[in-house]
Amino acid sequence: MNTLLHGVTVLDFSEYIAGPYCGFLLADLGARVIKIEPPDGAEERRMGGSMRRYGGNTRMSLAMNRGKESLSIDLQQPEGREIVYKLVRDADVVVQNFVPGAAEKLGIDYETLAKINKRIVFLSSTAFGEVGPYRKRKGFDIIAHAASGVMSHYADEDGAPRGPGGIAYIDIGTGMLNALGIVSALYHRNVSGEGQKIETSLFSTGMALQAMSLLHIDGLDAEQHAQEKHILKTALGEGKKHTQIIDQFAEMRLRKDLPQTTRPIEVPDCLHRPTDRQVYPYYRVYPTGDGYLGIAALNRKLRDKLCAAIGVVDDDVAVDTGDVSDEVYFRQKQMMKTIEARLREHGNAHWMPLLEAAGVPCGPVNYRADLYTDPQAEALGLIWELHNRDLGSYKASGHPIRFSKTPVQPGRGAPSLGEHTEAVLAQAGYAPSDVERLKASRIVR
Template sequence: MTILSGIRVLDCSIAMAGPFCGQRLGDMGADVIKIEPTTGEWQRHVSAGGLKGKRINVSFLSLNRNKRSLAVDLKSSDGRAAVHELVKQSDVFLQNYRPGVARRLGLDYETLVALNPRLVYLSLSGYGESGPYVDRPGQDLLLQGMSGAMLSAGRAGEPPLAAGQFLVDAISAYTAFEGILAALFHRERTGEGQKVEVNMLDAITTLQMQEISVHTIGGKPQELSAEPHAHVYIRAPYGSFETADGYIIVAFPPLEKFGELIGEPAFKGLQDETAGWTERDMIFAKTRERLKTRSSAEWLALFRANDIWAGPVYGYADLVEDPQIAHNGTFIEYDHPSEGRIKAPGFPIRFSATPCSVRRGAPLAGEHSREILHEFGFDDAQIDALLASGAINAGEAP
């Protein structure tokens, strides 16, 4: 048994944020039914890195484990009616359609709550369900640009740099996941479902609670300088620095002690919380030049021995082989029917009594259509009629 065993989730989401949220629910034991078009969800047909896989591309594979697939034409009356039957017996409905689409499909909150008052309905959008940006595409990089975060690191006068991961999608997924769990807890107390709204713009804005408060409360602007500091609101030295054989991170060490260790006399007598700001570029530049003289391993050994905050800069190949990662069991491996042996990031939350597990890999489009509809009370004749009309696709099991 896992912690969300017995919870049924209808996941109508696409791309990353919604499916990632659904996968987290599935990892914790929920029965997540991915409702997708008969031709398969959009993410099946595009892939990060262009990796297509054998029958399922890497992007879809990474975001849809522990789900079953019901491939249904929601534009057909038969298809919508079938999904409405599922709603009556489900706990959570998750969608990230553009505002207005759910209503056109008959999958809006008002329609579904009339069918099931206990339903937790999660609506995930780019900018909110109303307002001046309601029709804009909620794409990760566009929202990174709006978030303000891209002007908190780097050099003045150079193009802003995006995060090295799909940051807005990921934090939006976790915000939606949190909202669903809270609403389920409320339902346990009261018996009432409710609508939960999450938008990506608010998610990435509230993630920056500390940084934005420095601006709104303290009145301190984002002031980039000549050197590529890792954050405008952290004193120097703070960032990645080249060594004789790679790069390391150094995070705001005590300046005088740090100067002694790297052999930089200019840091003698500097006060951390004054010079660390007023002499930020000088400190960064001199640190950069000194650290080029020795290897990463030499510097890191010296800094760790002297309680200086420093660490390596990894690529994914390094991360996967890290001993702490191995100790934590961060990556999981399992066999997928069509894609073979899978190694992927696992479960960031550990429960002593109800551990997460991989019960199934990402499904083929419609792989479980017959199975799901049988469970919800459809007989063979009804399912055959839906197949014949094109309202559903039963897929092809691997």
């Protein structure tokens, strides 16, 4: 019996989670997925436990690469790229999540591969997308949690924004959207005969996950939006913690939605209870002089760049992201305090240019009120202007997947109850008199 994606061949160049997760979903559905990785292996082979214990694998690589075939190629060598070009001729899909510009340097970008196979469906999954002012920024799950506003909903035991815990669900959510985009483009190709490029980003996924909280009804929410912006400008200067800020926002919404109530705001425990007790100093959210900043330095080169950029010293070559001894644990905890003290000396506007220039993935913690006018959200079309018959205009989170040849455009807003009853019934063959009878009988509305 044929599987759902029988006959589909995928070349998976991706690393870490968002790309590989997409690849194994496609493999689960029956596609042939060829994992193409460098001679020393993809990054997930160095994360999630000891390779010695797992026979050259890690828990992450075992989870993210199930169902795939592995092909190790040095893409820096011309003959290595020639192998890829031969494979592309008969492939259907290419998946890659390199940092912006890397695919072009390696000669495996969409424009190059589409000349070899015009039917190729090419997925590019990045941190912030390929257009807009943040397009060159590097990033991981923790950076997207911060920049997309997801992190603003949670807090740790000290009242600061909490980073992702054991599950990197923006990475995983992006992997799912990657797979959805690919099967959608394959369907379009079966109809039109043409492939296309698909763009996703961790930032887009983070905003898509907040479909309800990002809703902004122009006629009802403008005043609170303005108040939130003012609070964010003054809160840290007034000594307010992150938890006090989000509690105040929740209180404002309660008073607007239920103006007659006098009950105090009840904040669910889940908003304030931490789940991560990690002290790994290079993948954290730190308070700065005027806000919070997420940092993701997940290899030795990035750690060295971070230390040099902010002017701290870490000579501990034993620092790792896997299991650590108590001795290493306490050294990491002290290093965390050292970095935090340094970052508190200046605000985000000081640190971000320095870290970006050094190539260190970083990003501020944004709140909902920041995102309606965020230039990257605007460039990616992630805030849609919609209309409801009874409420009027409102804003909502846009579609997180970009298709080069079949772009998704904003449609109509959410309908009011029964708004299209007459039109749908008319299309189904009901006469106007029949519709009126059904309404009178309360069979339809």
